[in-house]
Amino acid sequence: MTTTHSVNSIAVRGLRKTYGDKVVLDGLDLTIAAGEVFALLGxxxxxxxxxxNILSTLLPADAGTVEVGGHDLEDDADGIRSVIGVTGQFAALDDLLTGRENLRLMADLRHLGRTAGGAGVDDLLAQFGLTDAADKPVSTYSGGMKRRLDLAMTLVSTPDVIFLDEPTTGLDPRSRRDLWETIAGLAHSGVTILLTTQYLExxxxxxxxxxxxxxxRIVAEGTAGDLKKLVHGAAVRLVFTDDTDFDRAAATFPDAVAHAAGRRVDVPTDNTVRTLREALSRIESENLELADVSIHTPTLDDVFFALTGHRPASEGPGTEAADQPVAVDQTTTHSEGVPR
Ligand SMILES: Nc1ncnc2c1ncn2[C@@H]1O[C@H](COP(=O)(O)OP(=O)(O)OP(=O)(O)O)[C@@H](O)[C@H]1O
Structure with a gap:
């Protein structure tokens, strides 16, 4: 992942789109630096x-300004098209052709000569782990292979900016992880990536x-770490067997966040053994009966729920999801990652 960025590659101001009465984009602002990997999560x-679709010139906006790779959408949509690659949710491949033929066709469409296109095609097949399957029809490919080929198609013409619209939707967890590796590899090459996803992970x-x-509307923006700071930090999560003990525990820990529905009390912790021991010894001295105890660290899922009031799509493996709302800490003073 590239971490030093200077020139803006994408600048969007006040983008609006409506269909009849339905407001789909309500004044979107985005600034993405060259070489940055930026996720639009929703x-x-x-x-x-x-x-x-608007940023890649496929759909007109109702209002707002868009600049991609230094080209203004209104004055120079062709300029934008010359510097972008787009991978959609549904692989735009010809199932009857082989992987190699699909890539060659793309090279021809992009007016890259046979020789240049051909050399690039072999490199791309190798880069995306498709050399062995290169001469098999795409109809025989797995979902993950199709997505990799689709991504390779966007790279035939070495774009400066790549739009990846939900690139792993519909993939099984292993294919999703494989594609993540591929995308991370792309990011290292310095290309700017705007990725959309429903997956916090x-x-x-x-x-x-x-x-x-x-x-x-964009309701928050920042690094994953910035966003996690928007919810309360780590907590010792205590779950009680009955309401009486839950009420007494809530009174015993005045700094805690109590959730009556799950008889759960989240006691803020600095993640040290000492705070855990203190919490447990207070439970013991108050003679309270615990059903469960665990350490909960905030996830992006918590951030999402705190900001939007609803859960995102089901996650890939290994993502913890809290079962109750987590209060947004509006007192955060971090310069980025502030709710809008
Ligand atoms: N051509 C259209 N006519 C009317 N409404 C539309 C049209 N295209 C999109 N919408 C509506 O605009 C809203 C945003 O759609 P969009 O596809 O941008 O969402 P999304 O975040 O990409 O969701 P998904 O993950 O389902 O693709 C939706 O409510 C959708 O129904």
Missing amino acids: PNGSGKTTTV EADQLADRIAVLDAG
């Missing part, structure tokens, strides 16, 4: 694909910065 229908793994999109 649930179904939040406006991710609409944003990508995906944004966390791949992106330098994340914007949380909800109903056409």
Whole structure:
């Protein structure tokens, strides 16, 4: 992942799109630096694909300004098209052709000579782990192979900016992880990537910065770490067997956040053994009966829920999801990652 960025590669101001009465994008602002991997994270229908379609010149906006790779959308859409590659949610491949033929066709469409295109095609097949399958019809490929080939198609013409619209939707967890590795490799090459995703874990793994999109508005923006700071920090999570003990525990720990529905008390912790021991010895001295105890560290899922009030799509493996709302810590003073 590239971490030093200077020139802006994408600049969007006040982007609006409506369909009839329905406001799909409600004044979107985005600034993405050259070489940055930026994730637009939002649930179904939040406006991710609409944003990508407008930025890649496929769809007109109602208002706002867009600049991609130094080209203004209104004055120079062709300029934008010359510097971008787009991978959509549904692989745009010809199933009857082989992987190699698909790539050659793309090279021809991009007016890259047979020789240059041909050399590039072999490199791309190798880079995306498709050499062995190169001469088999795409109809025989797995979902993950199709996505890799689709990504390779966007690289035939070495774009400066790549839009990846939900690149791993529909893939099994292993293929998703394989594709993450491929995308991370691309990011190392210095290309700017705007990625849309419903998966918090995906944004966390791949992106330098994340914007949380909800109903056409960006509700928070920053690094994964910045966003996690928007919710309360780590907690010793105590769950009680009955309401009486829960009420007494809530009174015993005045700094804690109590959730009556789950008879759960989250006691803030600095993640040291000492605070855990203190919490447990107070439980013991008050003679309270615990059903469960665990350490909870905030996840992007908590951030998402705290900001939008609803859960995102189901996650890939290994992502913890809290079962109750986590209060947003509005007192955060970090310069980035502030709720908008
Ligand atoms: N051509 C259209 N006419 C009317 N409404 C549309 C049209 N295209 C999109 N929408 C609506 O705009 C909203 C945003 O759609 P968009 O596809 O941008 O969301 P998304 O975040 O990409 O969601 P998904 O993950 O489902 O693709 C949705 O409510 C969708 O129904």
